[in-house]
Amino acid sequence: MxxxxxxxxxxxxxxxxxxxxxxxxxxxxxxxxxxxxxxxxxxxxxxxxxxxxxxxxxxxxxxxxxxxxxxxxxxxxxxxxxxxxxxxxxxxxxPPAQGAEPVARSEEQAEDHGLPPNPGEKASAMPDAGRERVKASPLARRIAAQKGVELSSLSGSGPNGRIVRADVEGLQSGDGRAPITPQLETGPRPSSGKEEVANVASVAASKPVAIPEIPHAATKLSNVRKTIARRLTEAKQTVPHIYLTVDVQLDALLALRAELNDALEARGVKLSVNDLLVKALAASLMQVPKCNVMFTPDQLIAFKRADISVAVSTPAGLITPIVSEADTKPVSVIATEIKELAGRAREGKLKPEEYQGGTASISNMGMYGIKQFDAVINPPQGMILAVGAGEKRPWVMPDGTLGVATIMSATGSFDHRAIDGADGAELMQAFKGLVEKPLGLLA
Structure with missing residues (x-):
């Protein structure tokens, strides 16, 4: 068998x-x-x-x-x-050999590959006697019949002008011309907003984008890129972002990093600034647990540990492997895990449990010289920290004198449904304090 x-x-x-x-x-x-x-x-x-x-x-x-x-x-x-x-x-x-029976295919498969319907469905694709022939797939005909749409008034986007499912799915019942234009409401409503995102995506998918007659190269979207597009669209349309920025003096952290790297050299471990910032964010979330949360339609989930998703750029797109229990792990272990996870992320070899979950994210673009940016929250997490480059700036020293210090701007993006502005500000102050007095990260 x-x-x-x-x-x-x-x-x-x-x-x-x-x-x-x-x-x-x-x-x-x-x-x-x-x-x-x-x-x-x-x-x-x-x-x-x-x-x-x-x-x-x-x-x-x-x-x-x-x-x-x-x-x-x-x-x-x-x-x-x-x-x-x-x-x-x-x-x-x-195509099958002459005289051979074609392989049966579903309506959805036929449409997806631009193929004609199954042989047994030819009768349904033929027009009634005395009527003008309309090219349409059986699936499109069935949807049109359910909606009361007149196919003869539509223009098909399928092969040879054939009407396919996408041409009729977004139409109002009884109307063969006017597609539904989703109206995003400005007032509160009970739904999560996913219906609006789905409607916008449906209408966008049914209208091919006009490509200018300019020399170009077209690259097929990978599943990773499609997922990034879907999740970021959902995040910006359904999550009310609030942004809070602090300037942080890095000199003490850089000095501590140099000492730790000297001590860890024999073990083959080298800490980056980002490794220490991951630890600082995790420790801050434990100090301000109101920010270590996730919003759901009927619950606010408060996490008891800090699992930090670290944004890693790969050839296929951005992915966020997770350092679990970063609040309790030594920075040497965090550095080793990030290096290993980032390597496998670039090879596309991460396991699902290594990139799904996390309680908060960090995105560092300082290595590209970016001074400051606002990151998009990675749903269903409640916040993400965007870290810019450290640079020499004029700075008022603790004794009141004006000097030069290494300063980094960090911006927290918070889900305002779950995290109040004051709580977000408290988290940013906790993060600033830990970075400027970094010995607390080792305690």
Whole structure:
């Protein structure tokens, strides 16, 4: 009996992924633990292992296919002694041989790949006698019928002007011309705001962007980039941000870092300024627990430890691996973990539990010479700290004299639904105090 291999859920939130690469082909013998494929999720590329033994009978989803839903059959394995002569279904995109019966496909698959509907659906795509022929997919016809939309008044965005699902999904019932324009309300309402985000995304997706006739290169969006776009849009549209900035003197922290690096050299550990700032943020969150929170529609979640998400730039986009329990870990351990996590993040090899969660984030653009910036909150976290470059500036010294000091601007972005301005200000003062008197980070 053939064993179906289905698209796995490689993280608790994964709903679909990209089948990036097959590492086996039809006819290969596999055993439990063999790597079958590489699958790109919304944050990383992960290896998919075989559970059963047998021979790969067929490959149902070609490598490079986007939007493969969790649970979709992607291949089949024939058990030992069973014939494996089944033809691969999707290894080649060539049309079937003359006289051969076409492979059945769902309406959604037909639309996604710009293909005609299944042979058995041809009758539904034909116009009634005496009426002008309208090119439309069966799925688009069904949605149009449910909404009372007249297809003849629509312009199709599919191949050869064919009307597809996206052309009719955003239309009002009984109207074949006017798409619904989402009205974002300015007053309070019970919903979380996700409905508005979904409507805006739906309308945007149904209207192709006009590309200027200028020499350019087009790069297909990765799952990581799509997720970044979706989450940042949701964050800015649904989370009321409040921004608080402090200037912090770094000289004492830099001196302490130099001493610690000299002492840790024999252990092969080198601390960065960012490692110490991660520790300072974690310690600040424990001093001001009102900022170590997460907002939900009906609850305010207060965390008992500080897990800090550290923004790391990768070729695929920004990802935030997590230093768990940063409030209790020594800075040497934090430095080692960040280095290891950042390396695997750039290789796309992070495990889901290593980038999902966190109680707050830190983003440091000081190495690029950025003086100050406002970061976007990473939902559902309640705050993110944006750190700029340290630079020599005129500074009033503790004795009242004017001197020159190394100053860094740090801006906290807070979810104003969960964190009041005064509480955010208290956190920024706690952070400033720990950085300017850094021995407290070692206590």
């Amino acid at each position: 053939a064993i179906e291999i289905k698209m796995p859920a490689l993280s608790p939130t994964m709903e679909e992924g990209t089948l990036a690469k097959w590492l086996v082909k039809a006819g290969d013998t596999v055993k439990s633990g063999d790597i079958l494929a590489e699958i790109e999720t919304d944050k990383a590329t992960m290896e998919f292992e075989a559970v059963d033994e047998g021979v790969i009978a067929s490959i149902a989803v070609a490598e490079g296919t986007d939007g493969v839903k969790v649970g979709t059959v992607i291949a089949t394995i024939s058990e030992e002694g069973e014939s494996a002569a089944l033809a691969p279904k999707a290894e080649a995109a060539a």
